[in-house]
Amino acid sequence: MYISLNWLKNFVKIPAKIKPTTIAEELSTHTVEVENLIKQSAQFDKIVVGQVLELEKHPNADRLHLVVVDVKDTKLKIVCGANNLKLGQKVPVSLIGAHLPTGLEIQESIIRGEKSQGMICAEDELGLGRDHQGILVLNDRARVGETFAHYLEANDIILEIDNKSLSNRPDLLNHYGLAREISAIFDLPLKTYDDFLKLDEGVLSSASNKLAVKIEASDLCLRYSAIKIDNIEIKESPDWLKNSLIAVNQRPVNNIVDLTNYVMLECGQPLHAFDAQKIKKIIVRRAHHQETIKTLDDQERVLTNKDLVISSDLAPLAIAGLIGGQDSEITNTTQTIILEAANFLASNIRQTSQRLGLRTEASVRFEKSLDPELTLIALKRFLTLLKKVSPQVKIASTLFDYYPQPPQAINIDLDLQWLQDKIGQEIPRKTVINNLQRLGFIINSEQENILKVTVPSWRATKDVHIPEDLVEEVLRLYGYGQIKSQLPVLELKLPEINQKRLLERKIKNILVWSSALNEAYNYSFVGETQLKKLKIDFSQYLKLVNPLSSIHNLLRQSLVPGLINNIKINQFQETNFGFFELESVFFRAPGNQLKNLESTATLPYQEKHLGIILTGTDDLFFRLKGIVDNLLKNIMTPQTNCEFLPATNIPNWAQKDLAVKIVVRGKEIGLLALVLPEINKNFNLKKPVAIAEINFDLLAQLVFSLPGSDYRGIPKYPAVRRDISFVVNSEILYNDLRGEIIDFHPLLVNVELFDVYQGDKLELGKKSLAFHLSYQSSDRTLRAVEVDQVQKNLIQHLNQKFSIKLRDF
Amino acid sequence: MKDKLDQLRQEFLQDLQQVHNQTTLHELELKFLSRKGALSKMLHSLKELDLSARQQFGKLANNLKIELQNKFTEKEATLNINQTHSQNIDPTLPGFNFPQGHFNPITLMQNKLEDLFTSLGFMVLDGPELESEYFNFTALNIPASHPARDMQDTFYIDYPNEHQEYDLLMRTQTSPMQIRAMQKYGAPLRAIIPGRCFRNEATDSRHEHTFYQLEGIVIDKKINFAHLKSFLEIVGQEMFGAKTKLRMRPKFFPFVEPGNNGEYTCFLCQGKGCRVCKYTGWLEIVGAGLVHPRVLEAGGIDPKIYSGLAFGFGLNRLAMLKYNIDDVRLFNSGDLRFLEQF
Missing domain, CATH: 3.50.40.10 (Phenylalanyl-trna Synthetase, Chain B, domain 3)
Structure with a gap:
């Protein structure tokens, strides 16, 4: 909305010492933000009134004239094509450097060999109308040399106010309403609007026909x-x-x-x-x-x-x-x-x-x-x-x-003590009354500490109803800057700690600091094209009614699409890098948060996921496993058993043989997999990509339910280490072998894989594994023979179970 | 025996003089000090002596062993020093490369503010990003027909209720959590709610449909405007420095009365006026006010007993100001050239 200062001045007399910038500032401080102050004359900058002194034909062009105009300080030679030019006319002259509303910038030029030092303008060129019949001839009031804006009396200042910031103030979407505010802010008299309704007596009743x-x-x-x-x-x-x-x-x-x-x-x-x-x-x-x-x-x-x-x-x-x-x-x-x-x-x-x-x-x-x-x-x-x-x-x-039901006046009791409690400071009673009156509120009676206030009709439709609304009226006119700030004295109370938030922070710290990953904030919205490329079924995805575009019209159920995009846009700058994101996903199923207070309906189910993506040259899958394992051990305990077991429910984008479910303390919390080469192709990804996606809510539950773990005394007796290396069929999994070994005998306290080999030196379909085994007893130093016996039995057992073949070093 | 020891000593010292590099040093070690070296043999031969001689020469032999070993170590050290010098290593070469990861700057901003408010005894709360019209609007004193709903362009979810109305949306503000918090914890209450919000508006360098807010609420007996002002001052000083000043102006938010805008003195120009503050000297940062009694009621709190203050600001805007970021879309871009700077 644009408000003209000249128009406002019809209703409130603003002394010259109150500058337009002050008006804008004070309106912003007390009423509503003035976004811009626009000088009306600015559009006529460098346009002045000139008088035609000489007029002759252009020597090289039939339709052009050579004109000399007097602009008071100097005389300008101008080439002009208009045919209504006459000696002695006063005309608008655009000087060099003027910008016309048409977008034209006036420059000195040579037209058919004659110098032209400006332009004499027609009505349309000045943005004043549509006439282009000839130059605009000014009336007798025009004085040579005065600015064109001055001639036009275009001396107005326009205040620009955003309609959106007035959604509670229907009374301000007009000049009189703002004049009323200005009169209240500066304590200037406001003309009553009745003065502007001058109808002769009887005009309204001069006809007798009734309108149907x-x-x-x-x-x-x-x-x-x-x-x-x-x-x-x-x-x-x-x-x-x-x-x-x-x-x-x-x-x-x-x-x-x-x-x-x-x-x-x-x-x-x-x-x-x-x-x-x-x-x-x-x-x-x-x-x-x-x-x-x-x-x-x-x-x-x-x-x-x-x-x-x-x-x-x-x-x-x-x-x-x-x-x-x-x-x-x-x-x-x-x-x-x-x-x-x-x-x-x-x-x-x-x-x-x-x-x-x-x-x-x-x-x-x-x-x-x-x-x-x-x-x-x-x-x-x-x-x-x-x-x-x-x-x-x-x-x-x-x-x-x-007008069947004129609304009843709104009356509010304003308790001055209560007012003081709301503000935190006493505002003198006189000031309170004065402020309200200046804004058009009527103070009916003043009992001891209670003002009976009637809300004026223009504020009574929606805006001012309750005493709290009056607090704002009093306060905004008094000035927010006048209130001294003061921290409240509150009861000391241990706040409930948001453990989940702390866990989020811990996870982010670990992934950034110890795994050198970058934190992505991806959009919650995904699109069908993207999901199709990932072969994700989106039939059950929640949709937006009014999406901004088709690439952002569905609510994501997985962080994978966003993470893939993170790799895509950075792959030309970097080679080995990774991202993570910890954010919400949304499902078409009832969740656990209430939708309102009247029913038991709930919001759709939402949970947080942690997604990690890696790209680069080698061992991606195992590097990512290392990152996840390290993360889980860090947020739980170093002893936490994180298992990566063959997955059964494998997404379509994952390589089947390199997809594992992440299992912690027996509970499946996510999936880790290498992305299929064809998916890479769909997204034009240059290098292999590995992704892990973990249900953060489940993970948090596991973390918060961790049983306390007692310190175990440092072993008094030394461990005996033996190595074992054997060849076994490739399809036998490390996980199973390890489990078999560690569970074999109570003296076996640690099993650590230190070498895997698969290749030329072995038969096809075989692999070789080498482990460090630690034997230890809590009540004695183990003797070599004892250990050798257990190891011998172990080898026999493994042989029976997995047909291993021992290797020599 | 003693002669043998002396002779060994002499031989060692002579050979030691000839040692000028690692190879000759190693030869010396082999000849005299290794397991099969001369000294070892000598010590071994002590076994053949009788007890008193063994005691007598044992001590001498031991001293000799210590002496020779010290001399050897000394030599080794000088060699190493000389060697280092001779190889002329450049100490300004870079250390091993440890790759670094990076946080999103919004996370850094949010952590800083969470720490500030938890130190003042505030809870940190989360709320659902997919919200209902009831919590996002109605309970916050924005009824269906109120034009204030237009202040926030909203993404609605295509999941109509039993009356075939769209009553689910992406939250446009963190404020719905005010109601949920009041319902859960009652009064008194002190909490902040950081989180992701959504507005249905086309993106450009200054507009983003997905952004982050942090909202604070304090409900207690006799909470007043002076308290609100004070909290806002603390936030400004924490974010922009101890000298930061606050200016408050009226601004309509349906869930507060009075409702305000909070501006801080521009930290770049200290209020003198610059490009960042559009030459006003002030930065508009925070929306605030005293909690509207209808909002308290919706939260199940009696406005006759309790009053509250609330404030909220955009973390994107804070981060943009703090780091002089000129494009709001960078936060969600995942562009490493951006993230690597934090």
């Missing part, structure tokens, strides 16, 4: 005021009206439309003027299902029975509160109008506006709950101005005013 209006949807229409006006002559608006609209970025149309806009921008009440010619009767009703209307923006709009329309006895004339229809549009031949000033139910206007995807100046105001008192005020203001613009107009009906 029927309000059918009384629940959606809170007030409907209308009047018929005759003798209308449609023409261009006078300059003052056009300029006011142009200053705030509104395009002038014709006198009637411009006046409706002007009144809305001034007092906030949208007005609508219908061409009355075809209208016998006005009916305010719900639209019929599938009813259509062609609106002023040339769109055919289909309505539902939830939408409110203003209808004639035949067809809809307008979508209430949003936009008019073409059938009753004001045209150049309009002679009679019906002027509407209404108040519609805000939520309904908003609903229709959202459904149609249409926001208009009117709907933006209506949806914020306008003060119903405004309708008559706006009507009267329109008539006052119309009389001024077109004195010949005649009132052709009595005033229709449907």
Whole structure:
């Protein structure tokens, strides 16, 4: 929204010492943020008034003239093509360096061999109209050398305010409302708006014809005021009206439309003027299902029975509160109008506006709950101005005013002690009263410590209801900067520690610090193309109703797609690297968080996953196993038994023989696998990739349920180490061999693999494994013979079970 | 016997003089000090003497052994020193390369603030990122028809309820967790809620549909505006330095009354005005206010007994300011050239 400072000055006299920047700053500090201050003159920078001193034909071009213009300080030679040039004319001259609204920058140039030091401008080149018939000839007021902005009196300053920051302040979407705030902030007198409603006595009752209006949807229409006006002559608006609209970025149309806009921008009440010619009767009703209307923006709009329309006895004339229809549009031949000033139910206007995807100046105001008192005020203001613009107009009906239930005034008891408790500091009683009064609140009576406050109608629709709302009013005018900060004195209490959050942090630290991984934050949304490339079935994925794009339209159930992308975008800079992410995934199944407080319905199931991805040259799968093993031991205990067992439920992107489930303390918590080469190809990945995905919630449960582990005394007796190396069929798994060895005898306390070989020197289908075995007793030093015997038995056992063949060193 | 020992000593010393490199040193060691060397043999031969001679010469032999070994070590050390010098190693060569990993800067920012608030006795809470309209809007005093819902463009989930309405969404703010926390813990309450939030808006260098917030709430008896101001000052000083000043302005948030914007003096120009603060001297960082009584009620807390304060800010924005990052999309980009700087 644009607010003109000149317009504001009609209502509040702002002393010169209060600069526009101060106004913007104070409005921002006390009311609403002013995003920009725009100087209207800025668009006419380096354009001045000049006078034509000499005029002759261009020697080398028939249609061009050589002109000398006096711009007071100097005389400029200009080549000009216009044919309405005359000696002595005063004209707008763009000097070198000027930027015209058309985008043209004026430079010194040579045109057909003659120097040109500027440009004499036509109306369209200055952004003032569409005329390009010839140069703009200025009137007698023009003084040679003055800036063009000065000549135009374009001395306005425009305040830009974001509509979104006014969603609770319907009273501020207009000039008078902001003037009221400025008067309150600077404690300046505000002119009453009644002063601007100067209608001669009896004008409103000068006609006796009644307007036929029927309000059918009384629940959606809170007030409907209308009047018929005759003798209308449609023409261009006078300059003052056009300029006011142009200053705030509104395009002038014709006198009637411009006046409706002007009144809305001034007092906030949208007005609508219908061409009355075809209208016998006005009916305010719900639209019929599938009813259509062609609106002023040339769109055919289909309505539902939830939408409110203003209808004639035949067809809809307008979508209430949003936009008019073409059938009753004001045209150049309009002679009679019906002027509407209404108040519609805000939520309904908003609903229709959202459904149609249409926001208009009117709907933006209506949806914020306008003060119903405004309708008559706006009507009267329109008539006052119309009389001024077109004195010949005649009132052709009595005033229709449907207003069955004027809202009751809101009264609030404001306890001053309570106010002080809310603020944390005493604000003098006088100041409190004064602040409220300046904002239009009425203090009815002052008992000892309680003020009885009546909320003015323009603040009573939605904004101010409860004493807390008054705290803000008092405080914002008093100034937030005046309140001394003070930490509360609170009871010392041990806060519940968020163990899960601490675990997350620990995991991140380990992965970054000890495994040199990088932390990714990937989007929670994935797309079908991406999932197809991974051969992931997404039929059960939750979808967004309104995604930004098809690559982000599903809610992820796995961190894999994002991690793959992390590799993809970095693979040209790096070779050996990895990422991890610890974030939420979402499922189409009931979860455990309540959806609301009225039912037992729950939100969809959500859990956190930890995903790790590695790419590079060698041993990816085993490097990743090492990273996961190290991580799990670090967050649990060094003794934690992490197992990587052949997986049964293998995702389609994983290499079947290099996919293992991650099992901790007997519980499966995730999967670790090498990505299939064809998947790599789908994503154009250069190097092999290994991925682990762990259910963080399950992992956390395991961590938090870890049994306490006692310290075990340092062994008193030395361990005896023996090595064993054997050849075995390749398909026999290390895991099984290890298990068999460690469980073989109580004296065997540790088994450590130190070599694996598979290759030329062995038969096909065989592998060789070598282990360090540690034997130890807690009550004696073991003798060699004893150990040798156990080892011998072990070898025999392994031989029987796995047909091992011992190797010699 | 004594002569033999002396002779051995002489021989050793003579040979020692000839030692100039590792090879000759090793030869010397083999000849005299190894297991099968001359000294060993000599010591071995002591066994053949009678007890008193053994005692007498044993001691001498032992002393000799210590002497020879010391001399050998000395020589070895000088050789090593000379050798190092002669090879001319460049000590400025890099050490072994230990690869490094990197945190996302949002994590660093979040950790810092979590530590600050836990030190003040706050809980750190998590909430669901896929939320219901009820917790994200209705309970926060934003009824269905309120235009304030437009302040936050929302992603809705295609999972309609039994009335065929879309009532699930990606949370637009961390505030729904205020209600869940009040319901779970009651009053008094002191908590922060960091987390991922979503807004349905096209991305560019200043807009991102996925971003991070950190929200704080304090509910107790007689919590007031001066308290709110004080917490905001602490945050500013922690993030931007002890001299940071706070300026508060009115701003409408339906779940607080009064509702405010908090701005801090620009840490780059100390309030003088620069590019980062758009020449205002102030950085708009935080939204805050006193908890609206209807929100307390939705949380099951009696607003006649308790009052509360709440504040929240974007971690992306904080990180962008702190590290002078010019494109908000970098946080979710996974670009190593970005992450490697943290």
